[in-house]
Amino acid sequence: MIIVEQLSKRYGAHVSVDNVSFRAEPGSVTGFLGPNGAGKSTTMRMMTGLTPASAGHSTILGVPYAELPNPGRHVGVLLDASAQHNGRTGREVLRLDAMTMGLPRGRVDEMLETVGLSGAEGDRRVGNYSLGMRQRLGIAHALLGDPQVLILDEPANGLDPAGIHWMRGLLRTFAERGGTVLLSSHLLHEIELIADHLVLIGRGKIVADGTKAELLSTVGTLVRSPDRNALTRCLDTAGITYQATDDGAYVVDATSEQVAGIATRDRVVVTELRNADGAGLEDMFLQLTADDAREQVSA
């Protein structure tokens, strides 16, 4: 369980995180989604006590992070997979973590095995690791203390498709056993398959927060017809608003039953009719990204 309440971070005049509140519940995966520079990492650093908050506070398992005894045993944190001493081997990195947390030596081998860095790879220096291997080591580090909560910043970054698939299964299992997972990403498609709950952040502010089903239900139905004129006429008659997509379909503000009903009545051929699954979310997300990009250009 993670509760973030009105967290803000100001650097001089610049507001990096602006009054951010959200919750991540046990038994679910919460995706923290936003373009680069939206304030995801800063929020996560404030949650873990690395960055002092300008205002607001956050708790993990009901306690501020800094007050958790032996926090590695409660919360698995991965903020930057590359933030490891290049001169240490993967095994040595985990060995130090295990020593701090007071874990038996065997736990290190067990975790290396779990993330697929067993044997020779674990004995190579982290400096020679690919980004994907560093992410695996970082996930091993986060899971090492058998925590109840995971906080992972861009964990899929650098993983190959098989690696992403693997991580998805891992986090899903973790949540199904009752754990709380918060993971950030700047890629919608990476996160929408794994998260049950989405928190969208843009320019330091929360812009959307809800279960995936809730967010998707607000985005309407996608309908496609070979006779576009007939379809729009039919929608106009029914008083249903719609928006054309790039590839000639329409996203309409109605349920698929309603659309099917009027299309049948008006004898319009429909070749595709489904929930607009994420198209609207994608739009919202792209809008955020675009705003951010424009800001960078003008700056």
Next chain:
Amino acid sequence: MTTATYTTPDPTITAVPFRRLLRVELRKLTDTRAGFWLLTAIGIITVAVVIVFLFVAKPEDLTYINFLGATSTPQGLLLPVLGILAVTAEWSQRTGLVTFTLEPSRLRVALAKLVAVLLVGALAVVVALGVAALGNVAGTVLMDGAGTWTFGIPNVRDFFLLQLIGVVQGFAFGMVLMNTAAAIVLYYVLPIAWNVLFSMVDSLAKVAPWVDLNSAIAPAFDKQTFTGDDFTHIAVAGTIWVLLPLALGLLRLLNREVKSA
């Protein structure tokens, strides 16, 4: 997740005890190439200077205290680097992200690091005491050296004091600057420039032992031991060069944002 609860912390998990933090910090000093070779170099050079001294010194100078004096220069130069690296690696290698999430009390981490470098520094002096003793025996046997053992508890104390002050000073500089290169450069350059200033300007020479740590510790070599006034000098100069940077560094460590980039 061996516990059944997912909304409150497992009450059976207790805080990380200090001795575990200390063990981790000791291990960190030796488990990287930089740390390993620094310690190896300190050991090899300590033995090397004793051997060199054995062959170049006049027989009447081959005494225990002179052998020990020979080891103190390279150790005095290298041990502070250990103190510097112990802190700066957390920032230059960005391991601070992990270190300070596993132990959010930065003060405890800093203390564990300080105790770790002090222990290793003390160990280096113990090695120096032993190697110097072997040198003195070899001097008597091979080089017809004087072989005098005149050496009291005050001398032992002074040698430990000298090296450990250097270690703490390096540690403090590392904490203030949080950058390996800057800390090493300033650690060597600043006191030397200061020392030159105070030894060259006559009117300043009198106050030098009060404000210049090198002048304050010089009696260890000139008179072979510290006496009353010397301790006052060390206390004052040490406050300026060691305790003040240590306090500033600690303040910076406690308040600095730990970031990955």
